Amino acid sequence: AQSVTQLDSQVPVFEEAPVELRCNYSSSVSVYLFWYVQYPNQGLQLLLKYLSGSTLVKSINGFEAEFNKSQTSFHLRKPSVHISDTAEYFCAVSGTYKYIFGTGTRLKVLA
Amino acid sequence: DVKVTQSSRYLVKRTGEKVFLECVQDMDHENMFWYRQDPGLGLRLIYFSYDVKMKEKGDIPEGYSVSREKKERFSLILESASTNQTSMYLCASSLSEWPGQGADEQYFGPGTRLTVT
Numbered sequence: 001a002q003s004v005t006q007l008d009s010q011v012p013v014f015e016e017a018p019v020e021l022r023c024n025y026s027s028s029v030s031v032y033l034f035w036y037v038q039y040p041n042q043g044l045q046l047l048l049k050y051l052s053g054s055t056l057v058k059s060i061n062g063f064e065a066e067f068n069k070s071q072t073s074f075h076l077r078k079p080s081v082h083i084s085d086t087a088e089y090f091c092a093v094s095g096t097y098k099y100i101f102g103t104g105t106r107l108k109v110l111a
Numbered sequence: 112d113v114k115v116t117q118s119s120r121y122l123v124k125r126t127g128e129k130v131f132l133e134c135v136q137d138m139d140h141e142n143m144f145w146y147r148q149d150p151g152l153g154l155r156l157i158y159f160s161y162d163v164k165m166k167e168k169g170d171i172p173e174g175y176s177v178s179r180e181k182k183e184r185f186s187l188i189l190e191s192a193s194t195n196q197t198s199m200y201l202c203a204s205s206l207s208e209w210p211g212q213g214a215d216e217q218y219f220g221p222g223t224r225l226t227v228t
Contacts, residue, residue, distance in 0.1 A: 009151065032214045043115070043201055043219030044154075051214050090153060098169075099217065101146075103153035 002027040004093050006102035013081055014110050021076040021105045023065075023091030033074040034092040035065055038104075044090060050074065061085075081109050114138070115220035117202055123226045130189040132223050134202030141207060143185035144217065145169075145177065148199040160185055192227045199224050 005024045013019045025031065032051050036044040048059040055067040065076045074091060086109045091102040118133035136143065142161050146154040146169075156169030158177040166177050174196060178186045185204075189196055200223045205215035 006153075034216075036217075036219075041221070043221045044203075044217075045219065046216045049216065094214070098156070098159075099144075101154040103151060 002029075002031065002093050002095055002098075002100050004091050004100050004102040006091055006105050008105045009103065010106045010108065012108045012110055015083055016080050018079050019077065019081050019085075019107065021089050021091075021107065023074045023076065023102060025072050025074065025091075025093045027072075027093060027095065029095055032094045033065075033067060034094070034099075035059075035063070035074070035076050036090045036092060036101075038088045038090065040087070047076075047089070081107070083109050083111060085109050115202055115204055115218050117200075117220040117223050119223050120221060121224050121226075123228065124189075124192050125228055126193060128189075128192050128227075130192050130225065130227075132187040132189075132200055132202075132225070134185045134187070134220055135183055136185075136204040136218070137183065138204070138206070138218075139182065140204035140218070141182075142205045142215075143179065144203040144205075145175075145185065145187045146201045146203065147171070148201055148222070154201065157187065192225075194227050197225060197227045 003026045034049045035047040037047045038044045048057045050067045058064045063078045088104045088106045090104050115136045144159040145157040160166045160179040176188045202220040203217040205217045207215050
């Protein structure tokens with residue numbers, strides 16, 4: 001069985017500071033890993049994904065995540081956050097056909 | 112751009128009513144999904160469909176049913192709404208034919224916030 005753990009339910013951070021949102025997963029088979037973002041009053045949208053190849057993946061708006069197989073982690077990082085990054089972030093793991101989403105981390109960027 | 116639309120953003124229903132939530136996608140995707148989103152619980156899969164008239168139970172199907180008569184439309188039905196079904200309902204779709212869909216991005220609608228009183 002697969003599972004995803006996002007330990008931090010809320011992360012407050014000041015604007016222009018770095019942030020890391022943690023995601024750990026468990027699976028007995030190879031997985032695909034995703035980060036989705038949900039802005040207020042919207043559905044989820046894909047931020048970045050790891051399918052294979054380079055373990056470091058990046059989004060167009062400055063986020064990056066590194067797949068670490070030995071630590072079964074896929075943490076999301078950004079070196080300098082903006083007010084507009086305030087949103088809820090969901091980590092997801094997928095096997096052959098089914099997604100499992102984490103419980104989400106609410107990122108609050110403070111001025 | 113893929114567009115997934117849901118029939119209502121907000122819905123208020125009474126206990127015992129039959130409720131229909133409609134979802135339409137415009138990109139000829141094979142797979143469609145219904146999730147409910149609750150604070151602290153994340154997204155939980157209710158049902159999914161990998162082809163017209165085909166459906167599979169997700170993790171929390173009790174109290175729900177679905178219908179997919181056309182490829183672009185996936186309906187979630189609450190046969191007799193109860194207060195514990197008050198939630199945000201999200202529809203999603205993805206492209207690939209089963210079982211390769213695991214690697215696919217899922218495209219989400221804006222959600223329907225259902226309140227059952």
